[in-house]
Amino acid sequence: MAVDVELTEIRDFLARHEPFAGLPDEVLRRLPARLTVQYFRRGTELIGRGRDNHDLFVLRSGAADVHDAADTLVERGEEGTSFGSITLTRGNPSTFSVTAIEDSLALVVPGEVFHELCRAHPAFDAFFDEQRRSRMRGAVAELQTSATGSAILKTRLRDLLGRDLVTVPVTGTVREAAGVMAARGVSSILVMDGERLAGILTDRDLRSRVLAAGVDPASPVTEVMTPDPVTGSADALAFEALLQMTARHIHHLPLVDDTGRPAGIVTTTDLLRIEEASPVYLAGDIAKQPDVAGVAAVSARLPGVVRALVEQDASADDIGRVVTAVGDAVERRVIALAEAELGPAPAPYCWVALGSRARLEQALAADQDTAMVLDDAVAEADLGWFTALAERVVDGLERCGYPRCRGDVMATNPRWRRPLAAWQAEFTSWLTAPTPEAVLNSSIFFDMRPVHGDTDLHARLQQHVLRATPGAKTFLAHLAKQAGAHEPPLGFFRGFVLEKHGEHRDTLDIKRGGILGVVELARVHALAVGSPAVATRARLEAARAAGALSGELADDLRDAFEFIGYVRLRHQSAQVRAGLPTDSFVAPDDLSGFEKRHLRQAFSIIRFAQQALGRRYLTTMVS
Template identity: 75%
Template sequence: MALDVELSETREFLAQHEPFDALPAGVLDRLPAGLTVEYFRRGTRLIERGRDNHHLYVLRSGAADVHDTQGSLVERGGEGACFGSITLTQGNPSTFDVTAIEDCLALLLPAEDFHRLCTDHPAFAAFFDAQRASRMSGAVASLQLSTTGSAILKTHVRELVGREPIGVDGAATVREAAQVMSRKGVSALLVMEGERLAGILTDRDLRTRVLAAGVDPGIRVSEVMTADPVTGDVDALAFEVLLEMVGRHIHHLPIIDAHDRPVGLVTTTDLLRLEQSNPVYLAGDIAKQPDVDGVARVSSRLPQVVLSLVEQDASADDIGRVVTAVGDAVERRLLALAEADLGPAPVPYCWVALGSRARLEQALAADQDTAILIDDAVQPEHAGWFEALAGRVTADLVACGYPRCTGDVMATNPRWRQPLAQWRREFSTWLTEPVPDAILGASIFFDMRAVHGDASLHARLQRHVLATAPGARLFLAHLAKQATANEPPLGFFRGFVLEKAGSHRHTLDIKRGGIGAVVELARVHALSTGSPAVNTRSRIEAAREAGILGDDKAADLRDAFEFISYVRLRHQAAQVRRGDLPDNHVSPDDLSSFDKRHLREAFSIVRHAQSTLAHRFPMHYIS
């Protein structure tokens, strides 16, 4: 009986955390019996760099840090966090250390069970793809490995401690402590017992634990302080301290030396002054905004973030993930604000991103591409709620710097706000009865990613598409024709083909014939193999693994995509620096001879890849 209770509790725990919460009930029922439980004391390693790992670790309690080969902090996770997926998907030995920073209880899922779940449940696999490659951990890794580093990554905490610690004895009264805080002009005090740090008292503690609670200010400060507070190492990087504070939702952090003696106190405000354009702050600040104006104000810092990342030589791939993560944060906050006003959704739904943001490749100058998948239980009387949600969020996105899609590919279009069954019919029509014009407009919908709501709706649609696409040869031929028609801007004698008229005359449209061409090539390859990959680099890798692209050709195409994307981002960063609106039109006059030479080579690689694709599909008889 005790064992049954333990398995039931484990099942309920998993059901409350991603990505297990998206698994079918029957799968969740069986899963706990295949798990083992291990206890790790603080300071011990769950996974060790250089050693093989054959399990996914799910923290039942405690917290752990992930450090890369250079010892840099890459990720921090608490209850429900998963570690080890990289070795399970990319191979051993591990290139990361995962170390318990608190006593941890971990659930261990064997590799074979992990792979089976990934195969049977695309949403489960997609979670780990995103965990490995996206959100803030990818951006953080990029920043920490950059050659120059940002201020917050180069600064040690010692440099932030600008004054001697201000404290009181634990025997002092709350009134006396408040008087010290007022006299010294500080928002927190260290509470000492001799030379030992016993606790911390903040202005928030005074408000919530004393004034609001009606407590007599004559009591000892030790009765209302936060005892044994979390502390920071004076020799740590400011960035590590930031992660500690953000992860624990604390505003004040006592700093101690090697002998555990307090040397000062830092606040999140100190760190914010250090670098406002850090993407970690940006995404976190967006999530805290109480209204649309606040979201718009914070998201307006994104161009400066991109400029900073370009100046640090971060890769185009990593910058695209940062821009995407910020876009996701904006959209999720706007959706949450809208739901707070409109009330709960009448039935489950999933708000999805399309196009470059779905692929984790968004740059500046991007417009909106969104849709809504609605549970089939929806009734006619529910339509108004979803129409109101789409209209509000779309308008709010405009206010936040994301213009409307000129092709009306937005959730405000009733065609792209449908029950799941209608979405299945829509995709089935594209796949089995392809019409050239329809395919041209529909291709963006094959780059789709769940952003908010019930992700299982997207997972079910994705399963349907991936099961049908490999056999849809006529559809793939139309898609391939579209991909090969989008030629790189390179002339017969390897000269650049420039825009001949309009406001962008004498410039390269680096998105349409460069980035866009690779995106379309990779999309055809991925769909033809039934790969769930959406990111272009991941799709190229899937084509390599399927034997469609040789190792060298896949590497060349991947490098060409990175180079072209980086040239675009550097161009946009220069526009931000000048105060211009970012676009995708690059003047050859702004390119060095090195850039021109390698851009020609990149375009040649793309053109050759298009020729290879043309031979895979019978395009000669389609119009």
């Protein structure tokens, strides 16, 4: 009788807590007899990190803490909380520890019972999906977080704004503005027209435009201010602001919020106090070099910068942006040196980056992918100037550590150096009469970003393409088939598929079926909805917003992309440290158990997304 009462109490307890509350009454009635009860004294472990676990624990009383591999508290569970589903669904050993912080009683659900409930009751299984999905996000966070818990390149400009806005109205005088600056101890002041930012006045302006020029301090501040100054987003990253300020040779950057209203000012002094400054110094040094040899010498420091960023736990996304920004700085300086040698361009043109650098996702060991869009009014006699420019720039980039593209996708190829109308015709032919070969050759050109010159030429080409892509169903089907062709290197039984031949034999190509897999999936989805986004993460968000991807799958792909990218960067950082050339081929023996488990999960996510895309576009019917 007492046993029946106890079983009834357990049934009633489970009925009050998800996901057991959603089980049918008959299942709930029979379930308690299949469970056991275990007592844990305060300080003892329910699940040990690094050890296998085969049960689900449901706290009936007491409390327990969950700590990750860095011993960071990630969850505190009380009565009704379940622990252990992640090892039951994704395998052992556990990467977390669960420790009782009070004397506790736990209901122990054997693994076979847990799996039986998941198979028979989709709602029960779905309850644990968030834990399964969040495991990838936790893995990303764990790799990116240092022992001190800090992460570099994560500082938002908003976090640096420690004072109220210092402003003067457009009706104020120079003397009034200077008085406010002196009283508040600041080196700049915003000039406001109501709530609109009209200009900025700095200490340098007071010296050069007032004192040195003999301007009457009673003059209107509008006469000496910098009108309509360059602004930055308060939510941008600090290193992005530094790069912008270095490129424009400015020392004060007004920040605006998402409504366009001023939020404050940051200075180069503010930004250089944080440790993200080193990539900016590198970009700044590149811009000062008098010749290609100097640019090459400075750009040779980039692998060391990447190594430092990896060792300081920057994310793959942020490091990709740094590498891209440095690559842009190199390319712009080499172009400027070539233009200085050749003289002014005879017609407007736009030099564009393609591929990973266009997506702001460049890693080390990247080759050149470039093109030129010329103004339609260019004369035949002037084409030689652009040929000479392309040859000088491509040669200069090679000297700076960017190998020539083996597929000849460079501005030196006349096919990729043509007037706007010819580019528009080329894209139209790809979209309206695609062939597998054309799609293979053309997909890189849908990842295009202006680097130098007349950006309106690029904008007009992009608008032409985006108007046509959503309706180009046959082309998108070919593109989807190509996206599915780069299968993740994962075998039927979740074992890694290694390279079988050549210098990279017995290694894992994490670029082809991993990074490139997500890139191609995101490209198809974004083009299908007419999104102008080029970066992979932005494309995933655009696809989510348009309903082309579920929020869950978009998150999973984003996290898989970040995790694989970070593993590649750690691999490349180790190669830099050892003085070896960098690549994307990772030896499984060099991976930790943690990395192997999560790479398998990331590859599984990509494979699932490829299969879903194939079903949507019926790629088995594409030939």
